[in-house]
Amino acid sequence: MLPPTLIGCSSKSYFSAAQARAWGPEVMAGVADDAAGTSGLFCCPSFPLIPTLLDSLGAAGGLVGAQDVSVYGPGSYTGEVSAAVLAELGCRFVMAGHPERRRIFGEDDQTVHRKVLATAEAGMAPIIVVGEDVEGASAADALNAQFDRWLDGFPAGAELLVAYEPAWAIGRPQPAPPAHVAETIATVRDLIAQRDTAARVVYGGSAQPGTYRAIAAAAGEDVTGVPDGLFMARFGLDVANFLSIVREVREVAGQIGR
Numbered sequence: 001m002l003p004p005t006l007i008g009c010s011s012k013s014y015f016s017a018a019q020a021r022a023w024g025p026e027v028m029a030g031v032a033d034d035a036a037g038t039s040g041l042f043c044c045p046s047f048p049l050i051p052t053l054l055d056s057l058g059a060a061g062g063l064v065g066a067q068d069v070s071v072y073g074p075g076s077y078t079g080e081v082s083a084a085v086l087a088e089l090g091c092r093f094v095m096a097g098h099p100e101r102r103r104i105f106g107e108d109d110q111t112v113h114r115k116v117l118a119t120a121e122a123g124m125a126p127i128i129v130v131g132e133d134v135e136g137a138s139a140a141d142a143l144n145a146q147f148d149r150w151l152d153g154f155p156a157g158a159e160l161l162v163a164y165e166p167a168w169a170i171g172r173p174q175p176a177p178p179a180h181v182a183e184t185i186a187t188v189r190d191l192i193a194q195r196d197t198a199a200r201v202v203y204g205g206s207a208q209p210g211t212y213r214a215i216a217a218a219a220g221e222d223v224t225g226v227p228d229g230l231f232m233a234r235f236g237l238d239v240a241n242f243l244s245i246v247r248e249v250r251e252v253a254g255q256i257g258r
């Protein structure tokens with residue numbers, strides 16, 4: 001079962017090798033005095049930087065994931081990285097369905113679905129990045145379609161991390177409005193409850209200091225609207241920023257008994 005609170009950073013293709021070498025140990029030092037330590041902290045770096053993060057954050061109890069995976073198993077697929085080798089290295093997660101993969105690299109639902117199944121079959125947890133592409137479009141409609149198409153045949157009881165990341169809120173100065181996030185996280189939990197998966201849900205899309213507290217405030221009494229953590233890119237690259245988000249999420253999650 002995944003940790004109850006998950007706070008992660010996808011470094012996309014931002015990190016240099018030197019930055020990746022520094023990030024893990026600096027994050028570990030920053031949580032050394034925290035009872036929760038590295039529990040639930042994760043990083044999804046680019047492929048060549050995975051061993052670096054496994055040797056630091058991964059060896060200290062944090063989790064490491066890949067940003068992509070081949071739809072094929074090991075074999076004659078030049079340039080591809082199989083789920084088997086990611087699992088062998090020690091990855092716990094593989095991302096699938098990110099709007100950048102769909103928009104820039106043309107990945108369709110079938111490709112996302114194959115990557116989700118390849119990840120689960122190799123014993124890792126897919127991070128499905130779900131959400132509406134256009135501001136104002138129905139999040140529930142988008143989520144229903146993505147859950148149906150991407151999780152068809154998903155193994156019963158397998159681990160899954162759902163990242164609600166509305167495409168229009170990624171790479172912006174501010175995240176999606178907290179009330180919208182809280183409402184949609186509750187919808188994600190409904191969809192999860194309809195399936196036999198051991199899933200957690202996080203919010204991503206310009207997530208930054210203040211985001212988690214604001215979502216929790218917007219959710220109010222209905223704590224089903226509060227995600228199990230956050231998934232950053234830009235605002236997680238800087239260790240001081242990442243650590244301040246870790247402290248905030250842990251404090252607020254503790255207040256609602258997570």
Ligand SMILES: O=C(CO)COP(=O)(O)O
Pocket residue numbers: 010098129165169170171172204205206207231232233234235
């Ligand atoms: O795409 C993201 C994580 O997958 C989020 O990106 P930003 O945090 O830079 O908006």
